[in-house]
Structures are given as C-alpha cells and as structure tokens.
Amino acid sequence: MRHFLGGKRRQFVQPTILCALLLLSFVGCKAGSTDDHAGAKVVTAPAVVAAAAQVPDDALPAEKTGGFDGKQAYEYVAKQVSFGPRPSGSQAIAQAQDYITSQLSSFGCTVDTDAFYSDTPAGRLAMKNIVVKIPGERPGIILLTTHYDTKKLDNFVGADDAGSSTGVMLEMARLLCAKHDRYAVWIAFFDGEEAVRKDWHDPDNRYGSRQMAAKMATGGDLKKIKAMILADLVGGKALRIEREENSTKELVDLIWSTAKRLGYGEIFVDQTMPIDDDHLSFLSRGVPSADIIDLVNSAGYWHTPQDTMDKISAKNLGIVGYVIRESVKELQKK
Helix, strand or coil: CEEEECCEECCCCCCHHHHHHHHCCCCCCCCCCCCCCCCCCCCCCCCHHHCCCCCCCCCCCHHHHCCCCHHHHHHHHHHHHHCCCCCCCCHHHHHHHHHHHHHHHHCCCCEEEEEEEEEECCEEEEEEEEEEEECCCEEEEEEEEEECCCCCCCCCCCHHHHHHHHHHHHHHHHHHCCCCCCEEEEEEEECCCCCCCCCCCCCCCCHHHHHHHHHHHHHCCHHHEEEEEEEECCCECCCCEEEECCCCHHHHHHHHHHHHHCCCCCCEEEEEECEECCCHHHHCCCCCEEEEECCCCCCCCCCCCCCCHHHECHHHHHHHHHHHHHHHHHHHCC
16 A cells, blocks of 8 residues: 655655664665565565564453454464465465465355456466455445455565454454345455555556456446445554545544444544555445555554564454444444
C-alpha cells in the first residue's frame, strides 16, 4: 500500500531516525534507495527472521469480543510467519496457500481458488486468490478482504503486513462459515497486493484485487456487492486506525460508529489519512469500500525485517475482528 503525505503522492518511508539507529546493527535503510527491481538484494540484518513468537498474554476472552478469538487469530499469524518471507510466486507462499485453504476447509467453508498469472517487473508470476463464499437468503454480497503476500525483501516475514489481517479473516471464516444470513458473505484472500519493485507505481501493485474485481465484473457479481471491507496492518500493539480518505464515507461511518458503540473509539479514531490499497480496485468500479489499516504506528517496522511476532497484539486482533463482525451484522440489516 502507499501513503500520501501532505497532500502529495509519496511512498510512505521509515523515519530518518530509524536509519541512524539501525546502522549500528548493519541494517540498510531503504528510504533513500533507488533500487527498482524485484530481483535485487536488500541489505538486511542477519537472522532477524528467527525472532520467536511471543505468548499472546494480552488476548481478551472470546466472550468479550463477540466470540471472535484474538488468541486463535494470533496463532494463525504465527503459522504464516513460520513459513518465512512469502512474496508472490515463491515456494513459501505456496505453503501459505495450502495452509489457508486447509484451515478454511476444516471450518466447513466453501472455498474457491483463482489461479492466474500476472506480468510484473520481475517477469510473469503465478498468483492465486482464495475466496470463501457463504450463501445468503437474498441477492447481495458483503465482501471481506485481506492480502496474504509479503513484499519481496530479504528476511521480511510480514507478521503485521499481511499476517495480521489474514489471521483476522481466517478467524472470521471460522465464525461465519456455519452461519447463513440475509446476504451472502464472501471472504477473499488476495495474492499480489505488494509492488514487485521497491516503490509503489501503478500498475505494479494490487494484482490479486484487480483480478478479482475484473472477474466479478465480467461474471455479473460485482454489482451485487453491498460493501467491501479491507483489513491490512491491524495487529500492532499501539493500534490507532485512522479513517482512510478514499474510502466510502457512509461505510466508514458505519464501521467507526460500531467501534465507538463497542467502546473502541480510542483505536478507531476520527483523524484521516489517504492510502492506496486493495480497496481501490473495487472503489474504482463503483463498489462501496473501506480500508481498515494502521500505517502510522507500524511505520517503525513496516517493510523491514523487524515486522515480527513480537509486534503483534492478540488483544487488538480480537478487537478489530469484533468490530468487523459487528459491522457485518449492521450491514445485514440494510
């Protein structure tokens, strides 16, 4: 994803002070890099990926978060991280795909996969979207989404980006697959959100969400979507989620008012920030869409080898999952 600073389109970069702190441990700072090819090596600290998963001792009991189990979501994140870096087309992402589909099947979900190829700056890459389809009683789809690939950087295991949101959506599927409501709920796991090059430049990003939006438009399902909710970077310990400026205001209002009703107004705050992310693939086609993301408090480790399990809060995973679950309930009434 990309963040816009001061009204000007710029890649969100790590603070300059981080570079100085990391020099002592020989970690390269990428803020000033001009490396533009996915195959180029990134200077990283040795053995960072070996950071052990922390015990999720901050998890709220599931009964306090509407049955959504933050501790279980945390375990889904840890399993993804155990595969190592998971960029599109890699052996590790194939392991992640098998894990996600096997978990979904064990929940009794109906799972569709869409294997496709994308032309990227690194060549033609195999990618796969994974979609859970929970039928409803009436026409209409509530679409919940995440990406599960990690950016192609040495030792980057992406616990928060995108392990956290994938863990949330796996737990959401566990809760929802046995339930049939007024409208269908689809849960999509996108491949290829991350740019293959270092920087985010269209069309080198959002490969999976663009693929799904186009396929749904061709098949006639796009017009059935009542709302698209994207989660991305939602597991941080100092979580503070601002309203994403490109998102559909009415949908954002529904989610944020739900969070405030549940007592989480200190996490879902009213400040705003524009971010390029997978929701734009659907917004650009007229689908009401919202992005739930904290790209501010994750800035110190975003797209670095320090995005490891010690940054993840089971409590906050539970809170975000609870807010999304209750927002779906509100959407089911409309």
